[in-house]
Amino acid sequence: MKPFLVVSALTVALLWPGSLAQAMVHDGRSYAIEEAIPKLEQRRNPYILREQWWFGDLEKRGRKVIRHQLYRGNDYWFWVGASEPSDRLSVHIYDPQGRLVDAESYRKEQVAAARVEAEVTGSYYVVIQALHVSQSTLGWAMLYGYR
Amino acid sequence: MSRALWHFALSLFLAFSLSAEEGPPLQLNLDELPADLVEEVVVPLPDEVFRSLDKLGKQNWHSQLIGKRLEDLSLVQSRGETALLLGMVVANGFVAVQAKDSEEVHLTGQQVLRLAEVLGVKESVLPHCQIILESARNEGWDEVRRELDRAQKSVRDSMKELRDENLAQLVSLGGWIKGTQAVAGLLLQEYQADDSEILNQPELCEYLSDTFYAMPPDLRQGEVFGKVEQGLEVLQPLLRTNADGVIEEASLEIIQSETTNVVESLLKS
Numbered sequence: 414m415k416p417f418l419v420v421s422a423l424t425v426a427l428l429w430p431g432s433l434a435q436a437m438v439h440d441g442r443s444y445a446i447e448e449a450i451p452k453l454e455q456r457r458n459p460y461i462l463r464e465q466w467w468f469g470d471l472e473k474r475g476r477k478v479i480r481h482q483l484y485r486g487n488d489y490w491f492w493v494g495a496s497e498p499s500d501r502l503s504v505h506i507y508d509p510q511g512r513l514v515d516a517e518s519y520r521k522e523q524v525a526a527a528r529v530e531a532e533v534t535g536s537y538y539v540v541i542q543a544l545h546v547s548q549s550t551l552g553w554a555m556l557y558g559y560r
Numbered sequence: 561m562s563r564a565l566w567h568f569a570l571s572l573f574l575a576f577s578l579s580a581e582e583g584p585p586l587q588l589n590l591d592e593l594p595a596d597l598v599e600e601v602v603v604p605l606p607d608e609v610f611r612s613l614d615k616l617g618k619q620n621w622h623s624q625l626i627g628k629r630l631e632d633l634s635l636v637q638s639r640g641e642t643a644l645l646l647g648m649v650v651a652n653g654f655v656a657v658q659a660k661d662s663e664e665v666h667l668t669g670q671q672v673l674r675l676a677e678v679l680g681v682k683e684s685v686l687p688h689c690q691i692i693l694e695s696a697r698n699e700g701w702d703e704v705r706r707e708l709d710r711a712q713k714s715v716r717d718s719m720k721e722l723r724d725e726n727l728a729q730l731v732s733l734g735g736w737i738k739g740t741q742a743v744a745g746l747l748l749q750e751y752q753a754d755d756s757e758i759l760n761q762p763e764l765c766e767y768l769s770d771t772f773y774a775m776p777p778d779l780r781q782g783e784v785f786g787k788v789e790q791g792l793e794v795l796q797p798l799l800r801t802n803a804d805g806v807i808e809e810a811s812l813e814i815i816q817s818e819t820t821n822v823v824e825s826l827l828k829s
Contacts, residue, residue: 461705463605464713478593481602482764484612485757503584511588518584533805534612536601536763538588559608 441523441554442466445494448524452490453558460490460558470550471502471543479539479555483531489559493541495523496552501545504555509535520544601767603732605712606654606739607705609758613743614658616755621659623749624742626652629827630667635678637829640779643727644788645826646675646715647734653692653708655742657701665696665704672711679727681718685711726775733768734826737791740799741819744812756807759815762800769796787825791818 445466452460469477483489493504501520506529508514514537518527529537543551610621630652633645649671656664669692676685688711695703712731719728740759747756769792772780780788795818798811807815 461607461702464706464709465716467600467602476597478588478598479600479602480598480763480767482604482761484604484609486612486615487608505584507588511590513584513586513588515584531612534758534760536761538590540584540588542584559611 439468439552439554440496441468441494441552442556443494444498444524445492445554445556448494448521448526449490449492449556449558458560460488460560462558463556466554466556468552468554470552471541471546472550473546474543475551476540476542477553479541481537481539481557483529483534483537485531485534487559488528488530489557490526490528491539491555491557492524492526493553493555495543496554497547498523499545499547500543500551502551502553503542503544505540505542507538507540509533509537511538601764603736603764603768605709606651606735606742607657607709609739609743610654610658612758613746613755616758618746618749618755619658620746620749621655621742622661624655624745625659625661625664626823626827627664628667630664630671633671633674633827634829635674637784638779638782639679639724639727640730640775641782641784641826641829642675642678643719643730644734644737644784646672646679647712647731647736648738648823648826649675650708650712650731651735651738651742654705654739657705657708660699660701662696662699666693668708669693669696676711676715679715679719680722681715684714684718688714726779729771729775733772733788736764736768737788737819737822740795741816741823744816744819748809748812748816751809751812753804753806753809756809756812757801757805759799759807759812760801762796765792765796765799768792782829784822784825784829787822791822794818 453462467479471477491504493502495502500523502525503520504525504527505518506514506527514529516528516530541553541555649668653665653668656668669689672685673689676682688707691707692704716728716731743759772792795815798815801807
């Protein structure tokens with residue numbers, strides 16, 4: 414684990430009691446949660462972080478699709494992180510008809526994020542894609558917040 | 561072409577090629593999505609649907625609480641029933657947060673601890689329950705909500721560590737049933753067709769049903785699981801909006817009745 418990450422994981426653990434073990438075992442999650450913190454701590458109407466998170470491996474240009482029940486009127490941010498700082502990935506949200514519905518999305522180094530304001534209730538598709546894989550596979554972790 | 565112009569043209573070409581390559585497709589072809597590509601179906605927290613409902617102005621949350629009957633929960637049920645009950649009690653805790661009912665949150669915290677002890681995962685939820693009890697006294701609703709989520713996750717993680725993945729699934733199923741009952745109950749208090757769409761969850765219901773039937777038959781034996789089987793069968797076609805994008809009032813009544821049957825049988829067993 415990189416020294417920077419040790420510090421950030423400890424910071425995250427202090428901010429989010431009970432998450433230390435998880436933060437230490439998956440670097441991708443640590444990067445993702447670091448990216449999420451400003452949205453979780455914003456003064457007005459902060460997002461609520463779901464404790465459960467998802468992870469896996471992707472090969473070069475590989476994709477994973479996670480089906481996710483979203484509710485009308487709710488606003489969601491999805492954050493994904495790659496375990497290796499030099500790896501790159503993307504995340505985008507599609508509605509139950511398969512239409513791209515990102516209200517916002519961006520990539521920043523080893524993390525990516527997408528926001529959606531659910532206009533209908535139903536099963537959405539969160540698509541995670543590896544864009545640059547420095548080793549044989551890319552380890553990813555995904556978490557989300559809602560409000 | 562001058563050298564500068566050539567460089568300009570090349571950089572324009574590269575910029576457009578890169579953006580074209582990296583831009584996400586605007587449409588997913590759902591019919592051709594390979595099955596192995598689809599990793600998981602995320603079962604939402606009850607809190608997520610409750611928030612959505614809250615925005616519609618449905619706020620008579622007290623009417624959906626289990627109440628004093630929480631004190632009389634039986635601890636002599638099978639492990640499967642206890643896991644289902646635990647999920648239901650946690651979901652009731654989320655309802656209690658919506659209702660801002662300290663006493664109900666307190667009861668919920670106590671019962672989560674008791675049920676977790678029966679399932680052998682008390683240690684994992686103890687710190688969360690302590691915070692829930694303390695926050696209930698201080699009416700720290702955000703903390704209670706966060707710790708309910710953490711308690712449920714800790715229980716599920718501990719069960720997975722103990723290779724009790726099926727019990728972890730039953731916790732989720734119990735939470736979903738109680739959440740669906742509460743939402744259907746609130747929607748029925750003042751039925752408005754537009755709002756009924758919030759219970760449109762056919763894929764989620766199918767996933768929970770598939771997961772349930774994949775469990776060993778001896779784990780889902782008994783009256784309670786008979787009600788669950790019946791409920792899932794009845795609910796599947798009903799938790800789906802019609803051509804007008806609504807769930808009819810009559811369907812909502814059946815949804816509420818079926819989910820109530822399961823909740824009641826769990827409380828009685």
